[in-house]
Amino acid sequence: TQLLEQSPQFLSIQEGENLTVYCNSSSVFSSLQWYRQEPGEGPVLLVTVVTGGEVKKLKRLTFQFGDARKDSSLHITAAQPGDTGLYLCKGTNAGKSTFGDGTTLTVKP
Amino acid sequence: EPEVTQTPSHQVTQMGQEVILRCVPISNHLYFYWYRQILGQKVEFLVSFYNNEISEKSEIFDDQFSVERPDGSNFTLKIRSTKLEDSAMYFCASKGPIQGVDQPQHFGDGTRLSIL
Numbered sequence: 001t002q003l004l005e006q007s008p009q010f011l012s013i014q015e016g017e018n019l020t021v022y023c024n025s026s027s028v029f030s031s032l033q034w035y036r037q038e039p040g041e042g043p044v045l046l047v048t049v050v051t052g053g054e055v056k057k058l059k060r061l062t063f064q065f066g067d068a069r070k071d072s073s074l075h076i077t078a079a080q081p082g083d084t085g086l087y088l089c090k091g092t093n094a095g096k097s098t099f100g101d102g103t104t105l106t107v108k109p
Numbered sequence: 110e111p112e113v114t115q116t117p118s119h120q121v122t123q124m125g126q127e128v129i130l131r132c133v134p135i136s137n138h139l140y141f142y143w144y145r146q147i148l149g150q151k152v153e154f155l156v157s158f159y160n161n162e163i164s165e166k167s168e169i170f171d172d173q174f175s176v177e178r179p180d181g182s183n184f185t186l187k188i189r190s191t192k193l194e195d196s197a198m199y200f201c202a203s204k205g206p207i208q209g210v211d212q213p214q215h216f217g218d219g220t221r222l223s224i225l
Contacts, residue, residue, distance in 0.1 A: 040218070042113075042200050044216070045216075048212075088151075090152075096157075096167070097142070098154065099152040099153065102151060102152075
């Protein structure tokens with residue numbers, strides 16, 4: 001069974017602060033996705049990383065895939081209230097996908 | 110932008126009844142998935158489906174579950190003899206048509222299933 005540990009589980013910060021969310025596993029993944037989920041809606045894809053050491057940027061969001069493809073991080077610079085939501089990582093290997101537990105981010109104005 | 114649609118958005122069913130959850134994947138996608146999310150818990154993989162057969166399934170996907178692509182557009186999840194613990198949000202996702210590890214799965218907004 002592939003497990004993905006996501007931390008922190010909850011994060012509450014002030015507007016303008018930076019934050020990092022971590023996703024760790026003992027398993028190797030062929031790809032890893034980060035999603036954002038709003039209440040009552042399905043997960044919306046933010047990024048996919050597939051190469052060990054890969055770094056992708058999406059405006060103020062920076063995603064990194066670990067060299068061994070077992071871990072990933074999401075860094076948000078100068079967080080805004082609109083960034084509030086549930087952030088999920090999902091690792092995929094051999095056709096099976098595993099979600100992390102999610103990080104609930106609240107950005108206060 | 111094309112999207113995955115799921116119906117109904119909320120279904121309430123008596124325990125022991127059968128339910129069918131419906132999904133219309135993005136039209137040119139070839140890979141289909143079902144996930145569930147029990148309230149307050151993580152999203153869990155149930156099953157993947159390609160070329161009219163199950164590709165992978167999790168331990169959760171036991172004999173009470175089945176999937177079908179009855180026509181060219183719908184992808185359904187059937188739960189026979191529902192149990193209270195089947196209450197959850199069920200998400201459908203699709204991917205494709207190009208095979209590759211970096212192809213994203215697109216999710217529907219889910220069906221909330223409540224078993225009484």
